[in-house]
Amino acid sequence: MKNLFGVIGDPIAHSMSPAMQNAAFNMLGIDGCYHPFHIKPQDLEAGVRGMKAIGVQGFNVTIPHKTAIIPMLDGVDPLAQAIGAVNTVVREKDQWIGYNTDGKGYVRALREGYQEALENKQVLIIGAGGAARAIYYTLTSEQVTRIDLANRTLEKAKELVKRCPFPSDGAVLTVEEAAGQLEKYDIIIQTTSVGMAPNTEAVPIDLSRLNPKAFVSDIIYNPFETKLLKQAKQRRARTQNGLKMFVYQGALAFEKWTGAFPDTSKMEEIVRNQLGGK
């Protein structure tokens, strides 16, 4: 029988993980298959038990279960615990152990796209939600500490920085304050949902003061190029969308389950095709 893997969420039909992960199993000749499981919040505990009962070896966790699942697991890796969210669960000695590969997936994508040392670069993160927390805590865990954080709701940004378990020495700003000193940033990481389809005309920050040498990264991948990235390109900055983050978080989960790291360029092609090949 094939080893069974999957993703749980509500809704789940839109997930691109099954196509991407099944392709990875095929590419590597590993006898596994990956299914989407629609589990509603009120059924989460029973669902997690059920995954074990039917022999699932590992699964991804998506909206809205990433935080709620933590008390239902047998163990949680320290970085995922600090982030307060689990996106990958591995069956280890018949126990469910939770990890977070979102932040590591993002940082891997950033290192690939930016191609310069990140340490000592001046970074701005816009947003203070779940994705921002994963990225901020992973960057600081990798000694990238000069990170300013800007968010619409300032209190949420302050809380995120206060709870960070790794050393960091950036400021917490309003989005307007960050825009007013934008020329100082080498790397700008956009993590809010502003600009995501269908609201593709929205822009989360004014780029008038953007340094053309900056690298602007938007973790949204639908659309492939947000209005923010278009504006950054017009100002001659280098840009990266969220596709590689998505692919790398999946590849790192796959590696946790199987010990093998898949070909991410093939996975990226599959997600791109799923999104309409734009």
Ligand code: NAP
């Ligand atoms: P979240 O926890 O709900 O956080 C949302 C963030 O967006 C908060 O900072 C929120 O600000 C801000 N925001 C929302 N609407 C806004 C508006 N109208 N004006 C200004 N700020 C606004 O969401 P998340 O899980 O972090 O996800 C955020 C985005 O990242 C989504 O677009 C998601 O698709 C994308 N994402 C991509 C990947 C990937 O693999 N590429 C992975 C995860 C997430 P407040 O605090 O003020 O509400």
